[in-house]
Amino acid sequence: SPFDASRRRHTSFASVFVYPEQEDVEINISEEDLKIETFRSSGPGGQHMQKNETAVRITHIPTGIxxxxxxERSQYQNKLTAMRILKARLYQYYKEKEKEKLSDIEKEKSEIGWGRQIRSYILHPYKLVKDHRTxxxxxxxxxxxxxEIDEFIRKFLLSKK
Incomplete structure (x- = not known):
């Protein structure tokens, strides 16, 4: 760290964290993963709705959603609507899972401050980068x-074994 005119040392800390690239959540629902049940609609709607099983309940077995x-008036329309809702809920479910993974990764971060640094970059009066872990x-x-940090990565991975 260089000194200023008043003979004070100037030191900076920076935190850099690498996250895995997030993939778009693609929702593929196979028929084997679904349990589709039909039942009679409740509430007002006349004789047609209460006589026929027009209501649909879809359970996504792997997630329990x-x-x-x-x-809707017909079973077919209710099934289409239920599938759209299921896709939206599955999308939200998988997005939450991704968030949890990132949260777990973030827990590995340490505090920023003296004695917590992983690497020191000395640029004045000489140049040197030192990895304090290895x-x-x-x-x-x-x-x-x-x-060009490949050697730092290699040394760190070898030290973890």
Whole structure:
């Protein structure tokens, strides 16, 4: 860290964290994963709705998500509406799962401050990058700042074994 005119040392800390690239959640629902039940609609609607089983309940077996629809006049329309609702709920379910994974990854982050650094970048009066986890030192700081960190990754992974 360089000194200023008042002989004070200037040190900076930065936190950089790498996250896996998030994929778009694609919803593919196979018929084997569904339990489709029909039942009679409740409430007002006249003789037609209460005589026929027009209401539909769909259970997605792997996740346990249950969707029911009885707002339409025909079983076919209710099934289409229920499938749209199920897809929306599955999308939300899988998005939450992705969030949980990222949350688990974020728990690995440590505090930013003295004694918590993983790497030190010394750029003045000489150039050196030191990894404090593995004690690996790289004198070519410019190359590291340009993204050449493969050796740091390799040394870290070897130290974890």
């Amino acid at each position: 249950v969707v029911a629809c009885q707002s 004690d690996y030192e790289e004198p070519n700081a410019d190359a590291v700042l340009d993204g």
